[in-house]
Amino acid sequence: MQHVTSFRRSVGALAAILMWGVVASASAQTRGMDHRDDRRDDRAGGRAAKQACKAGDEKTRAECRQVKHSTKHGEAEAKPNAAPATNPAQ
Numbered sequence: 001m002q003h004v005t006s007f008r009r010s011v012g013a014l015a016a017i018l019m020w021g022v023v024a025s026a027s028a029q030t031r032g033m034d035h036r037d038d039r040r041d042d043r044a045g046g047r048a049a050k051q052a053c054k055a056g057d058e059k060t061r062a063e064c065r066q067v068k069h070s071t072k073h074g075e076a077e078a079k080p081n082a083a084p085a086t087n088p089a090q
Helices: 002-025 031-056 061-072
Strands: none
Touching (some): 031 061
């Protein structure tokens, strides 16, 4: 009788450990964690774009800064000295 109780406790403990391991590894990321990862990727992309711009030697420092800015903020291409679009009068 003692052997059966000991076996059941062992199986129960093993099942609990396995379930805890599965739950801990399957935790979903929160929106905040996703946003942080996106910001990190944007910063890394901006740094890479600026380094590539500086290595080219055909643009000024300010133009390379604008390239970095446009990369981080998702713009297609840097547009220095571009006037903002105005809405037509209705």
